[in-house]
Amino acid sequence: MPRIASIADTRTLSDLLSGLELRGQSWCYTNLGPHAGFSVPPGEAVLFHAVLHGSARIACASGEVAVLEKGDVAVVLSGEAHALRTSPESEASTHEFLREDRAVDIPPTVMLGNSGTVCARVLSGRLRPNWPGEVCRSTLPPLLRFRQEDGDPVAALLRPEALALSGMG
Structure with missing residues (x-):
């Protein structure tokens, strides 16, 4: 057991994430009104959220908060409760689709909010992780944020011309 602990202590987050396998077909678009x-x-799932249109605020139960703009990506590694909102005072009811694993070929679009106006469109995925053996999940950062404007490689996958093709569902 001490050998495993010493290996984990010397590995970087990048090393640990390179051994992480994610699987799942639980993807959906969510259109958020005002x-x-x-x-x-x-x-147990790892949650993935990419803002395709507008902006949203993600807040994790641990207190971590980030504003996500168009093209930004957030990955909740810890499996902790979290909420995405178009404004800090917005209500955040449970997203029924993301509560459990699903197998969908075409991600559905879920509309939340009373108005026909879409303030943010988010692509979310619920993924089953297969962690490297030495990972203690509670020691990982609760939220990884990849910003389009910083040129983060993950956010770079959401290129502006690809975002335009995502439409408004």
Whole structure:
């Protein structure tokens, strides 16, 4: 056991993530109206959120908060409860689609909020992780944020010309 602990202590986050396998077909688009939001309860899954249109604020149960603009990506590694909102005072009801694993060929679009106006469009995925053996999930950062404007490689996958093709569902 001490050998495993010493290996984990010397590995970087990048090393640990390179051994992580993610699987799943639980993807959906969520269109958020003004003052709308959704929450995801805690669980074993890794949650992925990419803002395709507008902006949203993600807040994790641990207190981590980030504003996501068009093209930004957030990955909740810890499995902790979190919420995405179009404004800090927005309600955030549980996102029923993201509560459990699903197998969909075409991601559905879920509309949240009373208005026909879409303030943010988010692509979300619920992924099953297969962690490298030495990872203690509770020691990982709760939220990884990749910003389009910083040129982060993950966010760079959401190129502006690809975002335009995502449409408004």
